[in-house]
Amino acid sequence: MANWVRFSAGGTGGFGTLEGDQILVHEGCMFAGARPTGQRLALSDVALEAPCAPSKIIALWNNFHALAAKLGVAEPAEPLYLLKAPTTAAAPGSTVRRPDAYSGKTVYEGELGIVIGKTASNISEDEADAHIFGYTIVNDITAADILNKDPTFPQWARAKGFDAYGPFGPTINTESPPEGAHVRTILNGAERQNYAVGDMIFPPRKLVALLSRDMTLLPGDLIACGTSLGVGTMKEPRNEVEVSIDGLGTLKNTFVQ
Numbered sequence: 001m002a003n004w005v006r007f008s009a010g011g012t013g014g015f016g017t018l019e020g021d022q023i024l025v026h027e028g029c030m031f032a033g034a035r036p037t038g039q040r041l042a043l044s045d046v047a048l049e050a051p052c053a054p055s056k057i058i059a060l061w062n063n064f065h066a067l068a069a070k071l072g073v074a075e076p077a078e079p080l081y082l083l084k085a086p087t088t089a090a091a092p093g094s095t096v097r098r099p100d101a102y103s104g105k106t107v108y109e110g111e112l113g114i115v116i117g118k119t120a121s122n123i124s125e126d127e128a129d130a131h132i133f134g135y136t137i138v139n140d141i142t143a144a145d146i147l148n149k150d151p152t153f154p155q156w157a158r159a160k161g162f163d164a165y166g167p168f169g170p171t172i173n174t175e176s177p178p179e180g181a182h183v184r185t186i187l188n189g190a191e192r193q194n195y196a197v198g199d200m201i202f203p204p205r206k207l208v209a210l211l212s213r214d215m216t217l218l219p220g221d222l223i224a225c226g227t228s229l230g231v232g233t234m235k236e237p238r239n240e241v242e243v244s245i246d247g248l249g250t251l252k253n254t255f256v257q
Contacts, residue, residue: 003171003249004030004134006053007046018043018171031117031133031219050089051136051172052115054222057084058211059140059160063226064199070229079202079210082156084140084224088166090253096141096164098257104145106234106257109227110185110193110243113138114204115172120217128205131217134172135204137243137251138224139185141165144233167253168222176204181246185230188240193230197245200225 003018016025016036023046025039030052061080062068068075090096098106117133146159160166177197185193202210207225211217234241234255244250 006049009046059224060226064228090164090167092169109140114223116221120212125209128208134174186242195228
């Protein structure tokens with residue numbers, strides 16, 4: 001198992017594996033043949049970046065049995081998803097600001113994220129593990145009032161596409177969350193989400209295989225697996241959001257409006 005991070009220090013960037021409170025710096029490509037340099041940096045001496053730079057972010061809708069039941073909607077026969085702009089990526093610990101162009105409500109969505117490590121095109125479910133680099137934590141922030149603003153066209157991409165509306169990290173863990181893992185979202189000190197990863201309609205291996213039939217998945221691409229019960233609005237002028245997943249750690253961000 002390894003926990004991969006990207007960081008900046010002294011005006012330069014790098015990547016490596018997190019070992020306790022230190023980063024073992026690597027060189028080369030994170031996804032193919034990364035080599036340790038022997039250098040170690042204290043975590044306290046660097047700023048963590050989003051742990052990879054996706055060419056695309058695929059975000060799932062209606063991927064949990066419990067949420068589908070609560071909403072009274074049918075469970076999909078195939079994955080329902082949208083694409084978030086790569087510019088939605090934001091670093092763990094960063095402050096996300098509501099854009100001046102939008103004054104409506106904004107919601108948090110704590111989710112499991114899958115990071116692709118090997119190009120995947122039309123692969124089988126049995127082949128999926130070989131193409132998954134690891135797992136991370138996502139807050140799929142959404143400008144909710146935009147979704148149905150125009151009655152002729154649901155604006156999913158715009159509602160989820162503002163700059164920094166997709167923080168993820170802090171690491172990419174090369175092992176999947178343990179059996180029985182939960183996603184927990186804490187907003188301003190109060191637990192708002194607590195749902196089982198295992199309640200997915202399309203679990204990670206099946207999801208990667210099915211998505212690879214629609215489009216080629218590239219190393220570093222991020223799949224946000226969808227959220228479940230407890231999604232809500234961030235109402236305070238300053239909101240502290242923590243999303244935790246067993247085995248993966250905690251993603252912390254601030255949302256300011």
